[in-house]
Amino acid sequence: xxxxxxxxxxxxxxxxxxxxxxxxxxxxxxxxxxxxxxxxxxxxxxxxxxxxxxxxxxxxxxxxxxxxxxxxxxxxxxxxxxxxxxxxxxxxxxxxxxxxxxxxxxxxx
Numbered sequence: 001x002x003x004x005x006x007x008x009x010x011x012x013x014x015x016x017x018x019x020x021x022x023x024x025x026x027x028x029x030x031x032x033x034x035x036x037x038x039x040x041x042x043x044x045x046x047x048x049x050x051x052x053x054x055x056x057x058x059x060x061x062x063x064x065x066x067x068x069x070x071x072x073x074x075x076x077x078x079x080x081x082x083x084x085x086x087x088x089x090x091x092x093x094x095x096x097x098x099x100x101x102x103x104x105x106x107x108x109x
Contacts, residue, residue: 002030003103019084024091031095034102047105054097062093 009015009023017025037043046052069089073082 002026002033003099006030024088027096027099031099034099045105046102051104052098052101054094054101058093058097062090065093066090 006023006026009021009026013021013023015022034046037046043049066086066089069086070083073079073086076082
């Protein structure tokens with residue numbers, strides 16, 4: 001349910017708490033909840049451990065994307081703001097996909 005709320009709030013990125021959009025806060029909370037469930041062993045409603053891992057193609061694509069985005073930030077007019085976008089891009093491609101793989105019990109879901 002938190003994932004659906006977070007996905008819905010992604011359309012409202014102008015609503016922020018501090019410097020973070022509300023959807024990011026929901027996703028960070030969901031990641032913390034999933035991490036806590038895994039630490040306590042209550043994983044019956046999560047996908048099996050073999051499906052939670054990242055594919056090699058996604059990992060390579062993420063590394064290339066973040067490396068090139070970092071290099072392009074050095075040529076930006078505002079490098080600090082550009083790096084914050086790169087950090088958010090990294091968060092979206094790593095943590096967000098991990099969250100979705102954890103809560104999807106099979107490929108069809």
